[in-house]
Amino acid sequence: MNPIQAIITIERGRIVGIEPYPNGVIIISEQGRHEYPGAYAVPGLVDAHCHLHVLGELLNGLMLYSLSSKEEILNICKNHSTLRGDWLYGMGWNQELWTDKSYPTAQDLDEVFPNIPVYLRRADGHSAWVNTKGMQIAGIDARTPDPDGGTILKDEHGNPSGIFIDNAMDLISMYIPALTQEQIRENIITASKACSAFGITEVHDMDVNPEYLPVFLELAESGALPIRIQSYVKAQNDEWIEHGCLPAVGEFMRIAGLKFFADGALGSRGAAMIEPYADADHHGLILMDENTLFEKAKLGIDAGFSIATHAIGDKANQLVMNAYQQLRMEGIADDHTILRIEHNQIMKEIDIERMHHFDIKSIPQSIHCISDANMAKVRLGNRNSIAYPWRSLIDHGLKPAGSSDFPIESANPLLGIDAYCRRIPMQEKEAWMPEEIITQKEALLSYTAWAHEASGLEYRRGALAIKFDADITILDTDIVSCPVDAIKKTNVLATYSAGIRRFHAE
Numbered sequence: 012m013n014p015i016q017a018i019i020t021i022e023r024g025r026i027v028g029i030e031p032y033p034n035g036v037i038i039i040s041e042q043g044r045h046e047y048p049g050a051y052a053v054p055g056l057v058d059a060h061c062h063l064h065v066l067g068e069l070l071n072g073l074m075l076y077s078l079s080s081k082e083e084i085l086n087i088c089k090n091h092s093t094l095r096g097d098w099l100y101g102m103g104w105n106q107e108l109w110t111d112k113s114y115p116t117a118q119d120l121d122e123v124f125p126n127i128p129v130y131l132r133r134a135d136g137h138s139a140w141v142n143t144k145g146m147q148i149a150g151i152d153a154r155t156p157d158p159d160g161g162t163i164l165k166d167e168h169g170n171p172s173g174i175f176i177d178n179a180m181d182l183i184s185m186y187i188p189a190l191t192q193e194q195i196r197e198n199i200i201t202a203s204k205a206c207s208a209f210g211i212t213e214v215h216d217m218d219v220n221p222e223y224l225p226v227f228l229e230l231a232e233s234g235a236l237p238i239r240i241q242s243y244v245k246a247q248n249d250e251w252i253e254h255g256c257l258p259a260v261g262e263f264m265r266i267a268g269l270k271f272f273a274d275g276a277l278g279s280r281g282a283a284m285i286e287p288y289a290d291a292d293h294h295g296l297i298l299m300d301e302n303t304l305f306e307k308a309k310l311g312i313d314a315g316f317s318i319a320t321h322a323i324g325d326k327a328n329q330l331v332m333n334a335y336q337q338l339r340m341e342g343i344a345d346d347h348t349i350l351r352i353e354h355n356q357i358m359k360e361i362d363i364e365r366m367h368h369f370d371i372k373s374i375p376q377s378i379h380c381i382s383d384a385n386m387a388k389v390r391l392g393n394r395n396s397i398a399y400p401w402r403s404l405i406d407h408g409l410k411p412a413g414s415s416d417f418p419i420e421s422a423n424p425l426l427g428i429d430a431y432c433r434r435i436p437m438q439e440k441e442a443w444m445p446e447e448i449i450t451q452k453e454a455l456l457s458y459t460a461w462a463h464e465a466s467g468l469e470y471r472r473g474a475l476a477i478k479f480d481a482d483i484t485i486l487d488t489d490i491v492s493c494p495v496d497a498i499k500k501t502n503v504l505a506t507y508s509a510g511i512r513r514f515h516a517e
């Protein structure tokens with residue numbers, strides 16, 4: 012597949028005509044005629060693993076990331092309205108970026124907010140900074156003991172200082188009102204529009220809170236979504252069963268699958284490894300063993316769901332493959348059942364081979380590799396497993412689905428395509444393990460046709476072809492034939508989903 016210059020005719024959301032046109036792209040639809048001189052059309056770009064509502068929360072909420080002083084943070088907070096009932100709720104502070112690197116205190120907040128409760132999550136999500144009013148509402152005082160797996164920091168007089176770590180955060184957060192339906196709706200819309208502006212026409216939304224599903228469905232039915240959403244519902248603790256979720260099929264919103272976790276992340280040494288970490292004397296964390304995954308996935312498959320499991324370390328990839336192999340061999344997962352491994356970061360070659368043999372979909376995030384390369388080198392040292400194995404996946408017959416894991420990384424798919432094709436760690440000049448680089452054509456396939464294969468919709472999406480859904484992204488550059496360093500500088504000129512222009516550059 013190559014980007015094309017053509018006159019594309021659309022009727023009722025499908026492509027009905029494609030004629031070569033040497034001067035760019037012209038789209039003719041019920042909306043009229045849109046001309047893009049010199050431009051190129053590609054099938055609408057897909058992000059096959061992301062967290063849509065979290066992106067909306069970030070874009071609409073009180074964000075304190077990368078601020079370099081306490082004063083700056085207090086100033087921004089002062090001018091922000093409350094977000095959760097009468098609580099001021101924000102996230103992203105990090106005292107390591109301040110001149111005074113000691114933890115802030117309740118008193119710092121009390122000076123600005125004597126009367127309204129304030130709860131500010133640290134950038135890593137592992138602690139919260141709370142004011143006195145917030146602690147009063149939660150009934151916290153000098154006598155409150157630390158909960159299991161949590162710490163309440165105390166000052167020299169033994170009073171709680173305002174910092175709550177890990178499980179201690181729950182002592183406060185249980186008093187904060189949940190988001191309203193209206194806020195959930197706004198978060199979804201804001202994030203969807205941001206995706207559309209990046210040329211995205213469809214996302215595979217991961218770890219979706221089942222309580223939000225009615226809002227997603229309502230937005231999809233009312234035609235308010237500019238992108239299509241394949242939803243993978245939280246399932247680690249049987250949340251889907253508790254809420255009585257079932258698969259649902261729709262043009263813009265599909266409840267497609269369940270999402271499990273086999274291990275943690277590499278940065279915090281939570282990824283489960285076969286050999287111990289090079290920089291620590293342990294093997295990481297297994298969050299679900301293979302028998303439990305087998306049983307939980309079986310229940311989901313019986314209900315009609317696809318199965319997606321997070322696996323970062325080589326041990327986690329191995330155990331997920333053991334469970335998936337058994338599901339296939341016992342006929343529980345038939346040929347139509349989609350089984351996916353999310354991340355596939357560190358892998359033994361034998362497990363890549365097994366993925367192909369048992370038809371398992373691979374969903375890597377190329378951009379994680381270039382953001383995390385320096386950390387990954389330290390964690391991994393020398394071992395007989397492949398890190399971020401994209402070329403290896405393709406050479407074994409797999410078709411990795413492109414994705415970003417946003418908002419952990421930027422939602423811009425062109426940055427993911429760039430990472431796939433250059434593999435140059437951020438702030439560096441040389442590719443890391445260049446033998447795992449893939450071609451520009453493969454990278455485009457990964458973000459289009461192959462991504463649709465990971466949700467079983469490749470028969471009608473992911474190609475510019477007659478009768479295919481008119482999901483189209485218009486770019487100012489031919490990202491397959493251009494010099495590789497021009498991919499990053501490419502601009503999205505317009506995005507169409509179901510034949511309707513959802514975004515165009517001014």
Ligand SMILES: [Zn+2]
Nearest residue numbers: 060061217416
């Ligand atoms: Zn994720």
